[in-house]
Amino acid sequence: MPYEHKLIEEKWQNAWADAKVAEVDVAAAGDKFYMLNMFPYPSGDLHVGHGRNYILGDALYRYFRMQGKVALNPMGWDAFGLPAENAAIKNGIHPGQWTRANIEREKKQFLRWGILYDWSKELASCDPAYYRWNQWLFLKLYERGLAYRGKAPVNWCPSDQTVLANEQVIDGRCDRCSTIVVQRDLEQWFLKITDYADRLDFGLDTLEHWPEKVKLMQRNWIGRSVGADVEFTVPSLGKVIRIFTTRPDTIYGATFMVLAPEHPDVATLIADNPDRAEIEQWITGVRNQSNLERQEAGKEGRFTGKTATNPFTNEQVPIWLGNFVLMQYGTGAIMAVPGHDQRDFEFAKQYNLPIRIVVMPAGGDEPKSDDLVEAFTFKDESGVSVNSGPISGLPVPKAIDRIIEIIEERSIGKKMVRYRLRDWLISRQRYWGTPIPMIYCDRDGIVPVPEEQLPVELPLDVPFTGREGNPLAKHERFVNTTCPLCKGPARRETDTMDTFVDSSWYYARFVSANDSTKIFDSELVNRWLPVDQYIGGIEHAILHLLYARFICRTLYDMGLVGHEEPFTRLFNQGMITKEGYRTAEGTWVGLGDVEWVDEKPVHRVTRKALIAETSKMSKSRLNVVPPDELIDKYGADTERVYTLFIAPPEKEAEWSDDGVNGAHRFLNRVWNMGEQILALLYTSVGPPPSAAGVNTARDQAAEGGGPTLGASHAVIRKTHQTIDAVTRRFDRFEFNTAISGLMELSNAIGDALASGDVDPIVLRESYTTLLKLLHPFAPHITEELWAMFGNEGFILTSSWPKADPALMVEEVVTIVIQVNGKLRGQVEVPNPPEKDVVLAAIRANAKVQQWISGKEIVKEVYVPGKLVNIVVK
């Protein structure tokens, strides 16, 4: 029988579903293992790149199952969000309908991939039964002062007609549609993630099993820096301006001050400036710029006309306004030290402001200030303070500590820790999201919706007309309500929540997904959480993972969970790319292809052009291999094996149609081999003459046959070596080499079968071991073969094989002989090798003698069991 992947895969997918093999009783005892793939946004198009993510998770799931763990592997849907709403506007279909249809499609795709999820715990964030707890969580955060309404300059995407979180602005553009983001002053809802900045930063140190890269990205994003706040007085106005610096040791070099144009003291400072009108005009210009434009404009500033007193040199330093100082960070004001800060230096050059050197390289020469072309910075012991009064001569770290002491003694400032991280803006002026459960009453102000009135449901009868703002705001029945306090007329909040709120706690909901009485069952949550293995794309390194870590801590502080970190281990799989892109007509343009426009070749597509092209449109254009055709042609097992074999899973991988074929050939060989071994088992009468096959090397050597290996022993040994290697590689996520190891074993069994001098029982044992090891990668074919070999029950529920170290040991060992580090011969000796035997064998080796005869032996290096290096002169 040929390998009929289609029949086999359908058969087993149904069998697993009918037996509900992946359903977990969360209350049952056992060695728990909670693994989770980041739940997808149901856009409807799952391609092989997504497949890699879920296949990887499924392979791990099956491996842990076979290892005897009670493994929980649930799945849900991150079902709120913009694309659904945009689709609604475009096609006139309700976002909910669109989303539900996509969920059904994607669910089918998961089944076709042979992925086992516990569907009894399925959840969708757009379901009122889910988002009511989103609202509940918001109310709890509000009670604790962690949700607040505030007016702030926010990022506004003119195309999506909504505000964005800082995390969603990439290079000054909207991360969804790439439109340049503009600043607007709006009143919005924020979550106070900055209260947790320290804990989020320090918590990273406890995450041993997270990729360093992700931790670093989060650390940079949180941007913790230690420094000092220092007050500078403005004598002419009798006021004080507070600055933040990380380098208080350079204060003797602070020759001017710069304030952000938005700084609240600007109006007073320029009140009597003759050029006031011009300065105000300039400020307005800067404020209207997007962040991107502001940066591209270069360093610009205006002199306020006022000076401040440097508290250490007592000099009057001019106060400037500068477009490079940001109101959102620190105090919106800096002391400028042009000698030791690149930005201050550029500004000083531009406006001819004095530059003073106050740090020198340790042991370096006195610099000539007129030679100075560039600011230089010394952050560690390599620098020493100079021209700095009491701290002169101190190395930088000591100088910083000392100057802060003096600042605090003189009460002109204090040590300060500041963060780059800003509060999480969660309001979105869009329909398809969780309504923020707040009510505005003319009498009582902002009033939270009482818990018992949850959920505040999204009305479904909403027209989608296009870009005229949030449709919810026009829905009279939704907007008009009564105040829970005074029972008078009131209006509902019409903004919805950022969908990252939905995904910040979903992992905890799975363990009691159907509980309608509470957000989750704390007892169950504490049994199953944190997630033991979390799997998802690197694109969530900051956004989702930071928000989830933050919300987890708030839940911890509320006493709802017993852990501060939600994900113990994190794995980020790489993307699958296919170089090229699909044109509007659906033709594939690959690297080096000629593009035809008006019947003329226009350009060859280079990688750079391609990336520019594709990133302009959509990232998903890079990933357009649809799995359906692939599964029809080769089967899901082939896709699974290929996807994990192609490259190390954390790396980006380039799709190759030929490579898929190779994976299919491998499975075909495994299939054919199985049939042959079965046939052999049926035809062999009685126990085969295994004794002949398992002669040891020593026996054969004794018979004068030379040291060859007993063929059956070789197969057994290879099998156990493979068990050992594959197990180790699974634990390290080295799926590509795990599969190559299985190919080696398969080749070895194939050779043994062809040679005909291996005991069929040995072949059967090795082969069924191969099936078990291969099962996580190719579940359907192995399940079928497992049954064909007469085994009861699913291979999935059988146990993972254990390697017997005694059976892995080679009977003879090859010792390599080097002369002056170069390979000059080799000898085989019985294992374990004895030094005398090895050396005797070397003496007897003619080839080696040839290289050392007549030369003086300087040294002999013996690496036990490996090699001998003879150094001659």
Next chain:
RNA sequence: GCGAAAGUGGCGGAAUUGGUAGACGCGCAGGUCUCAGAAGCCUGUGGUCAUUAGACCAUGGGGGUUCGAUUCCCCCCUUUCGCACCA
């Protein structure tokens, strides 16, 4: 600019603690089967020289440590990713 990771055949990629570089697969070449093709199977496949045996060179470039370096150290080059006026 700052930070991080990585450079190995035609390609994807292997190589416990420094110990036979190139496992496994793709591709390619030759063979076998066939009327023919596809698929399969077998053999070969880093480079140079050599009929062969074999020798030499080779893990981005240069230096160093070592009996021995893809692996450790220093300098340089390139690529990718992240952050980007955060004081």
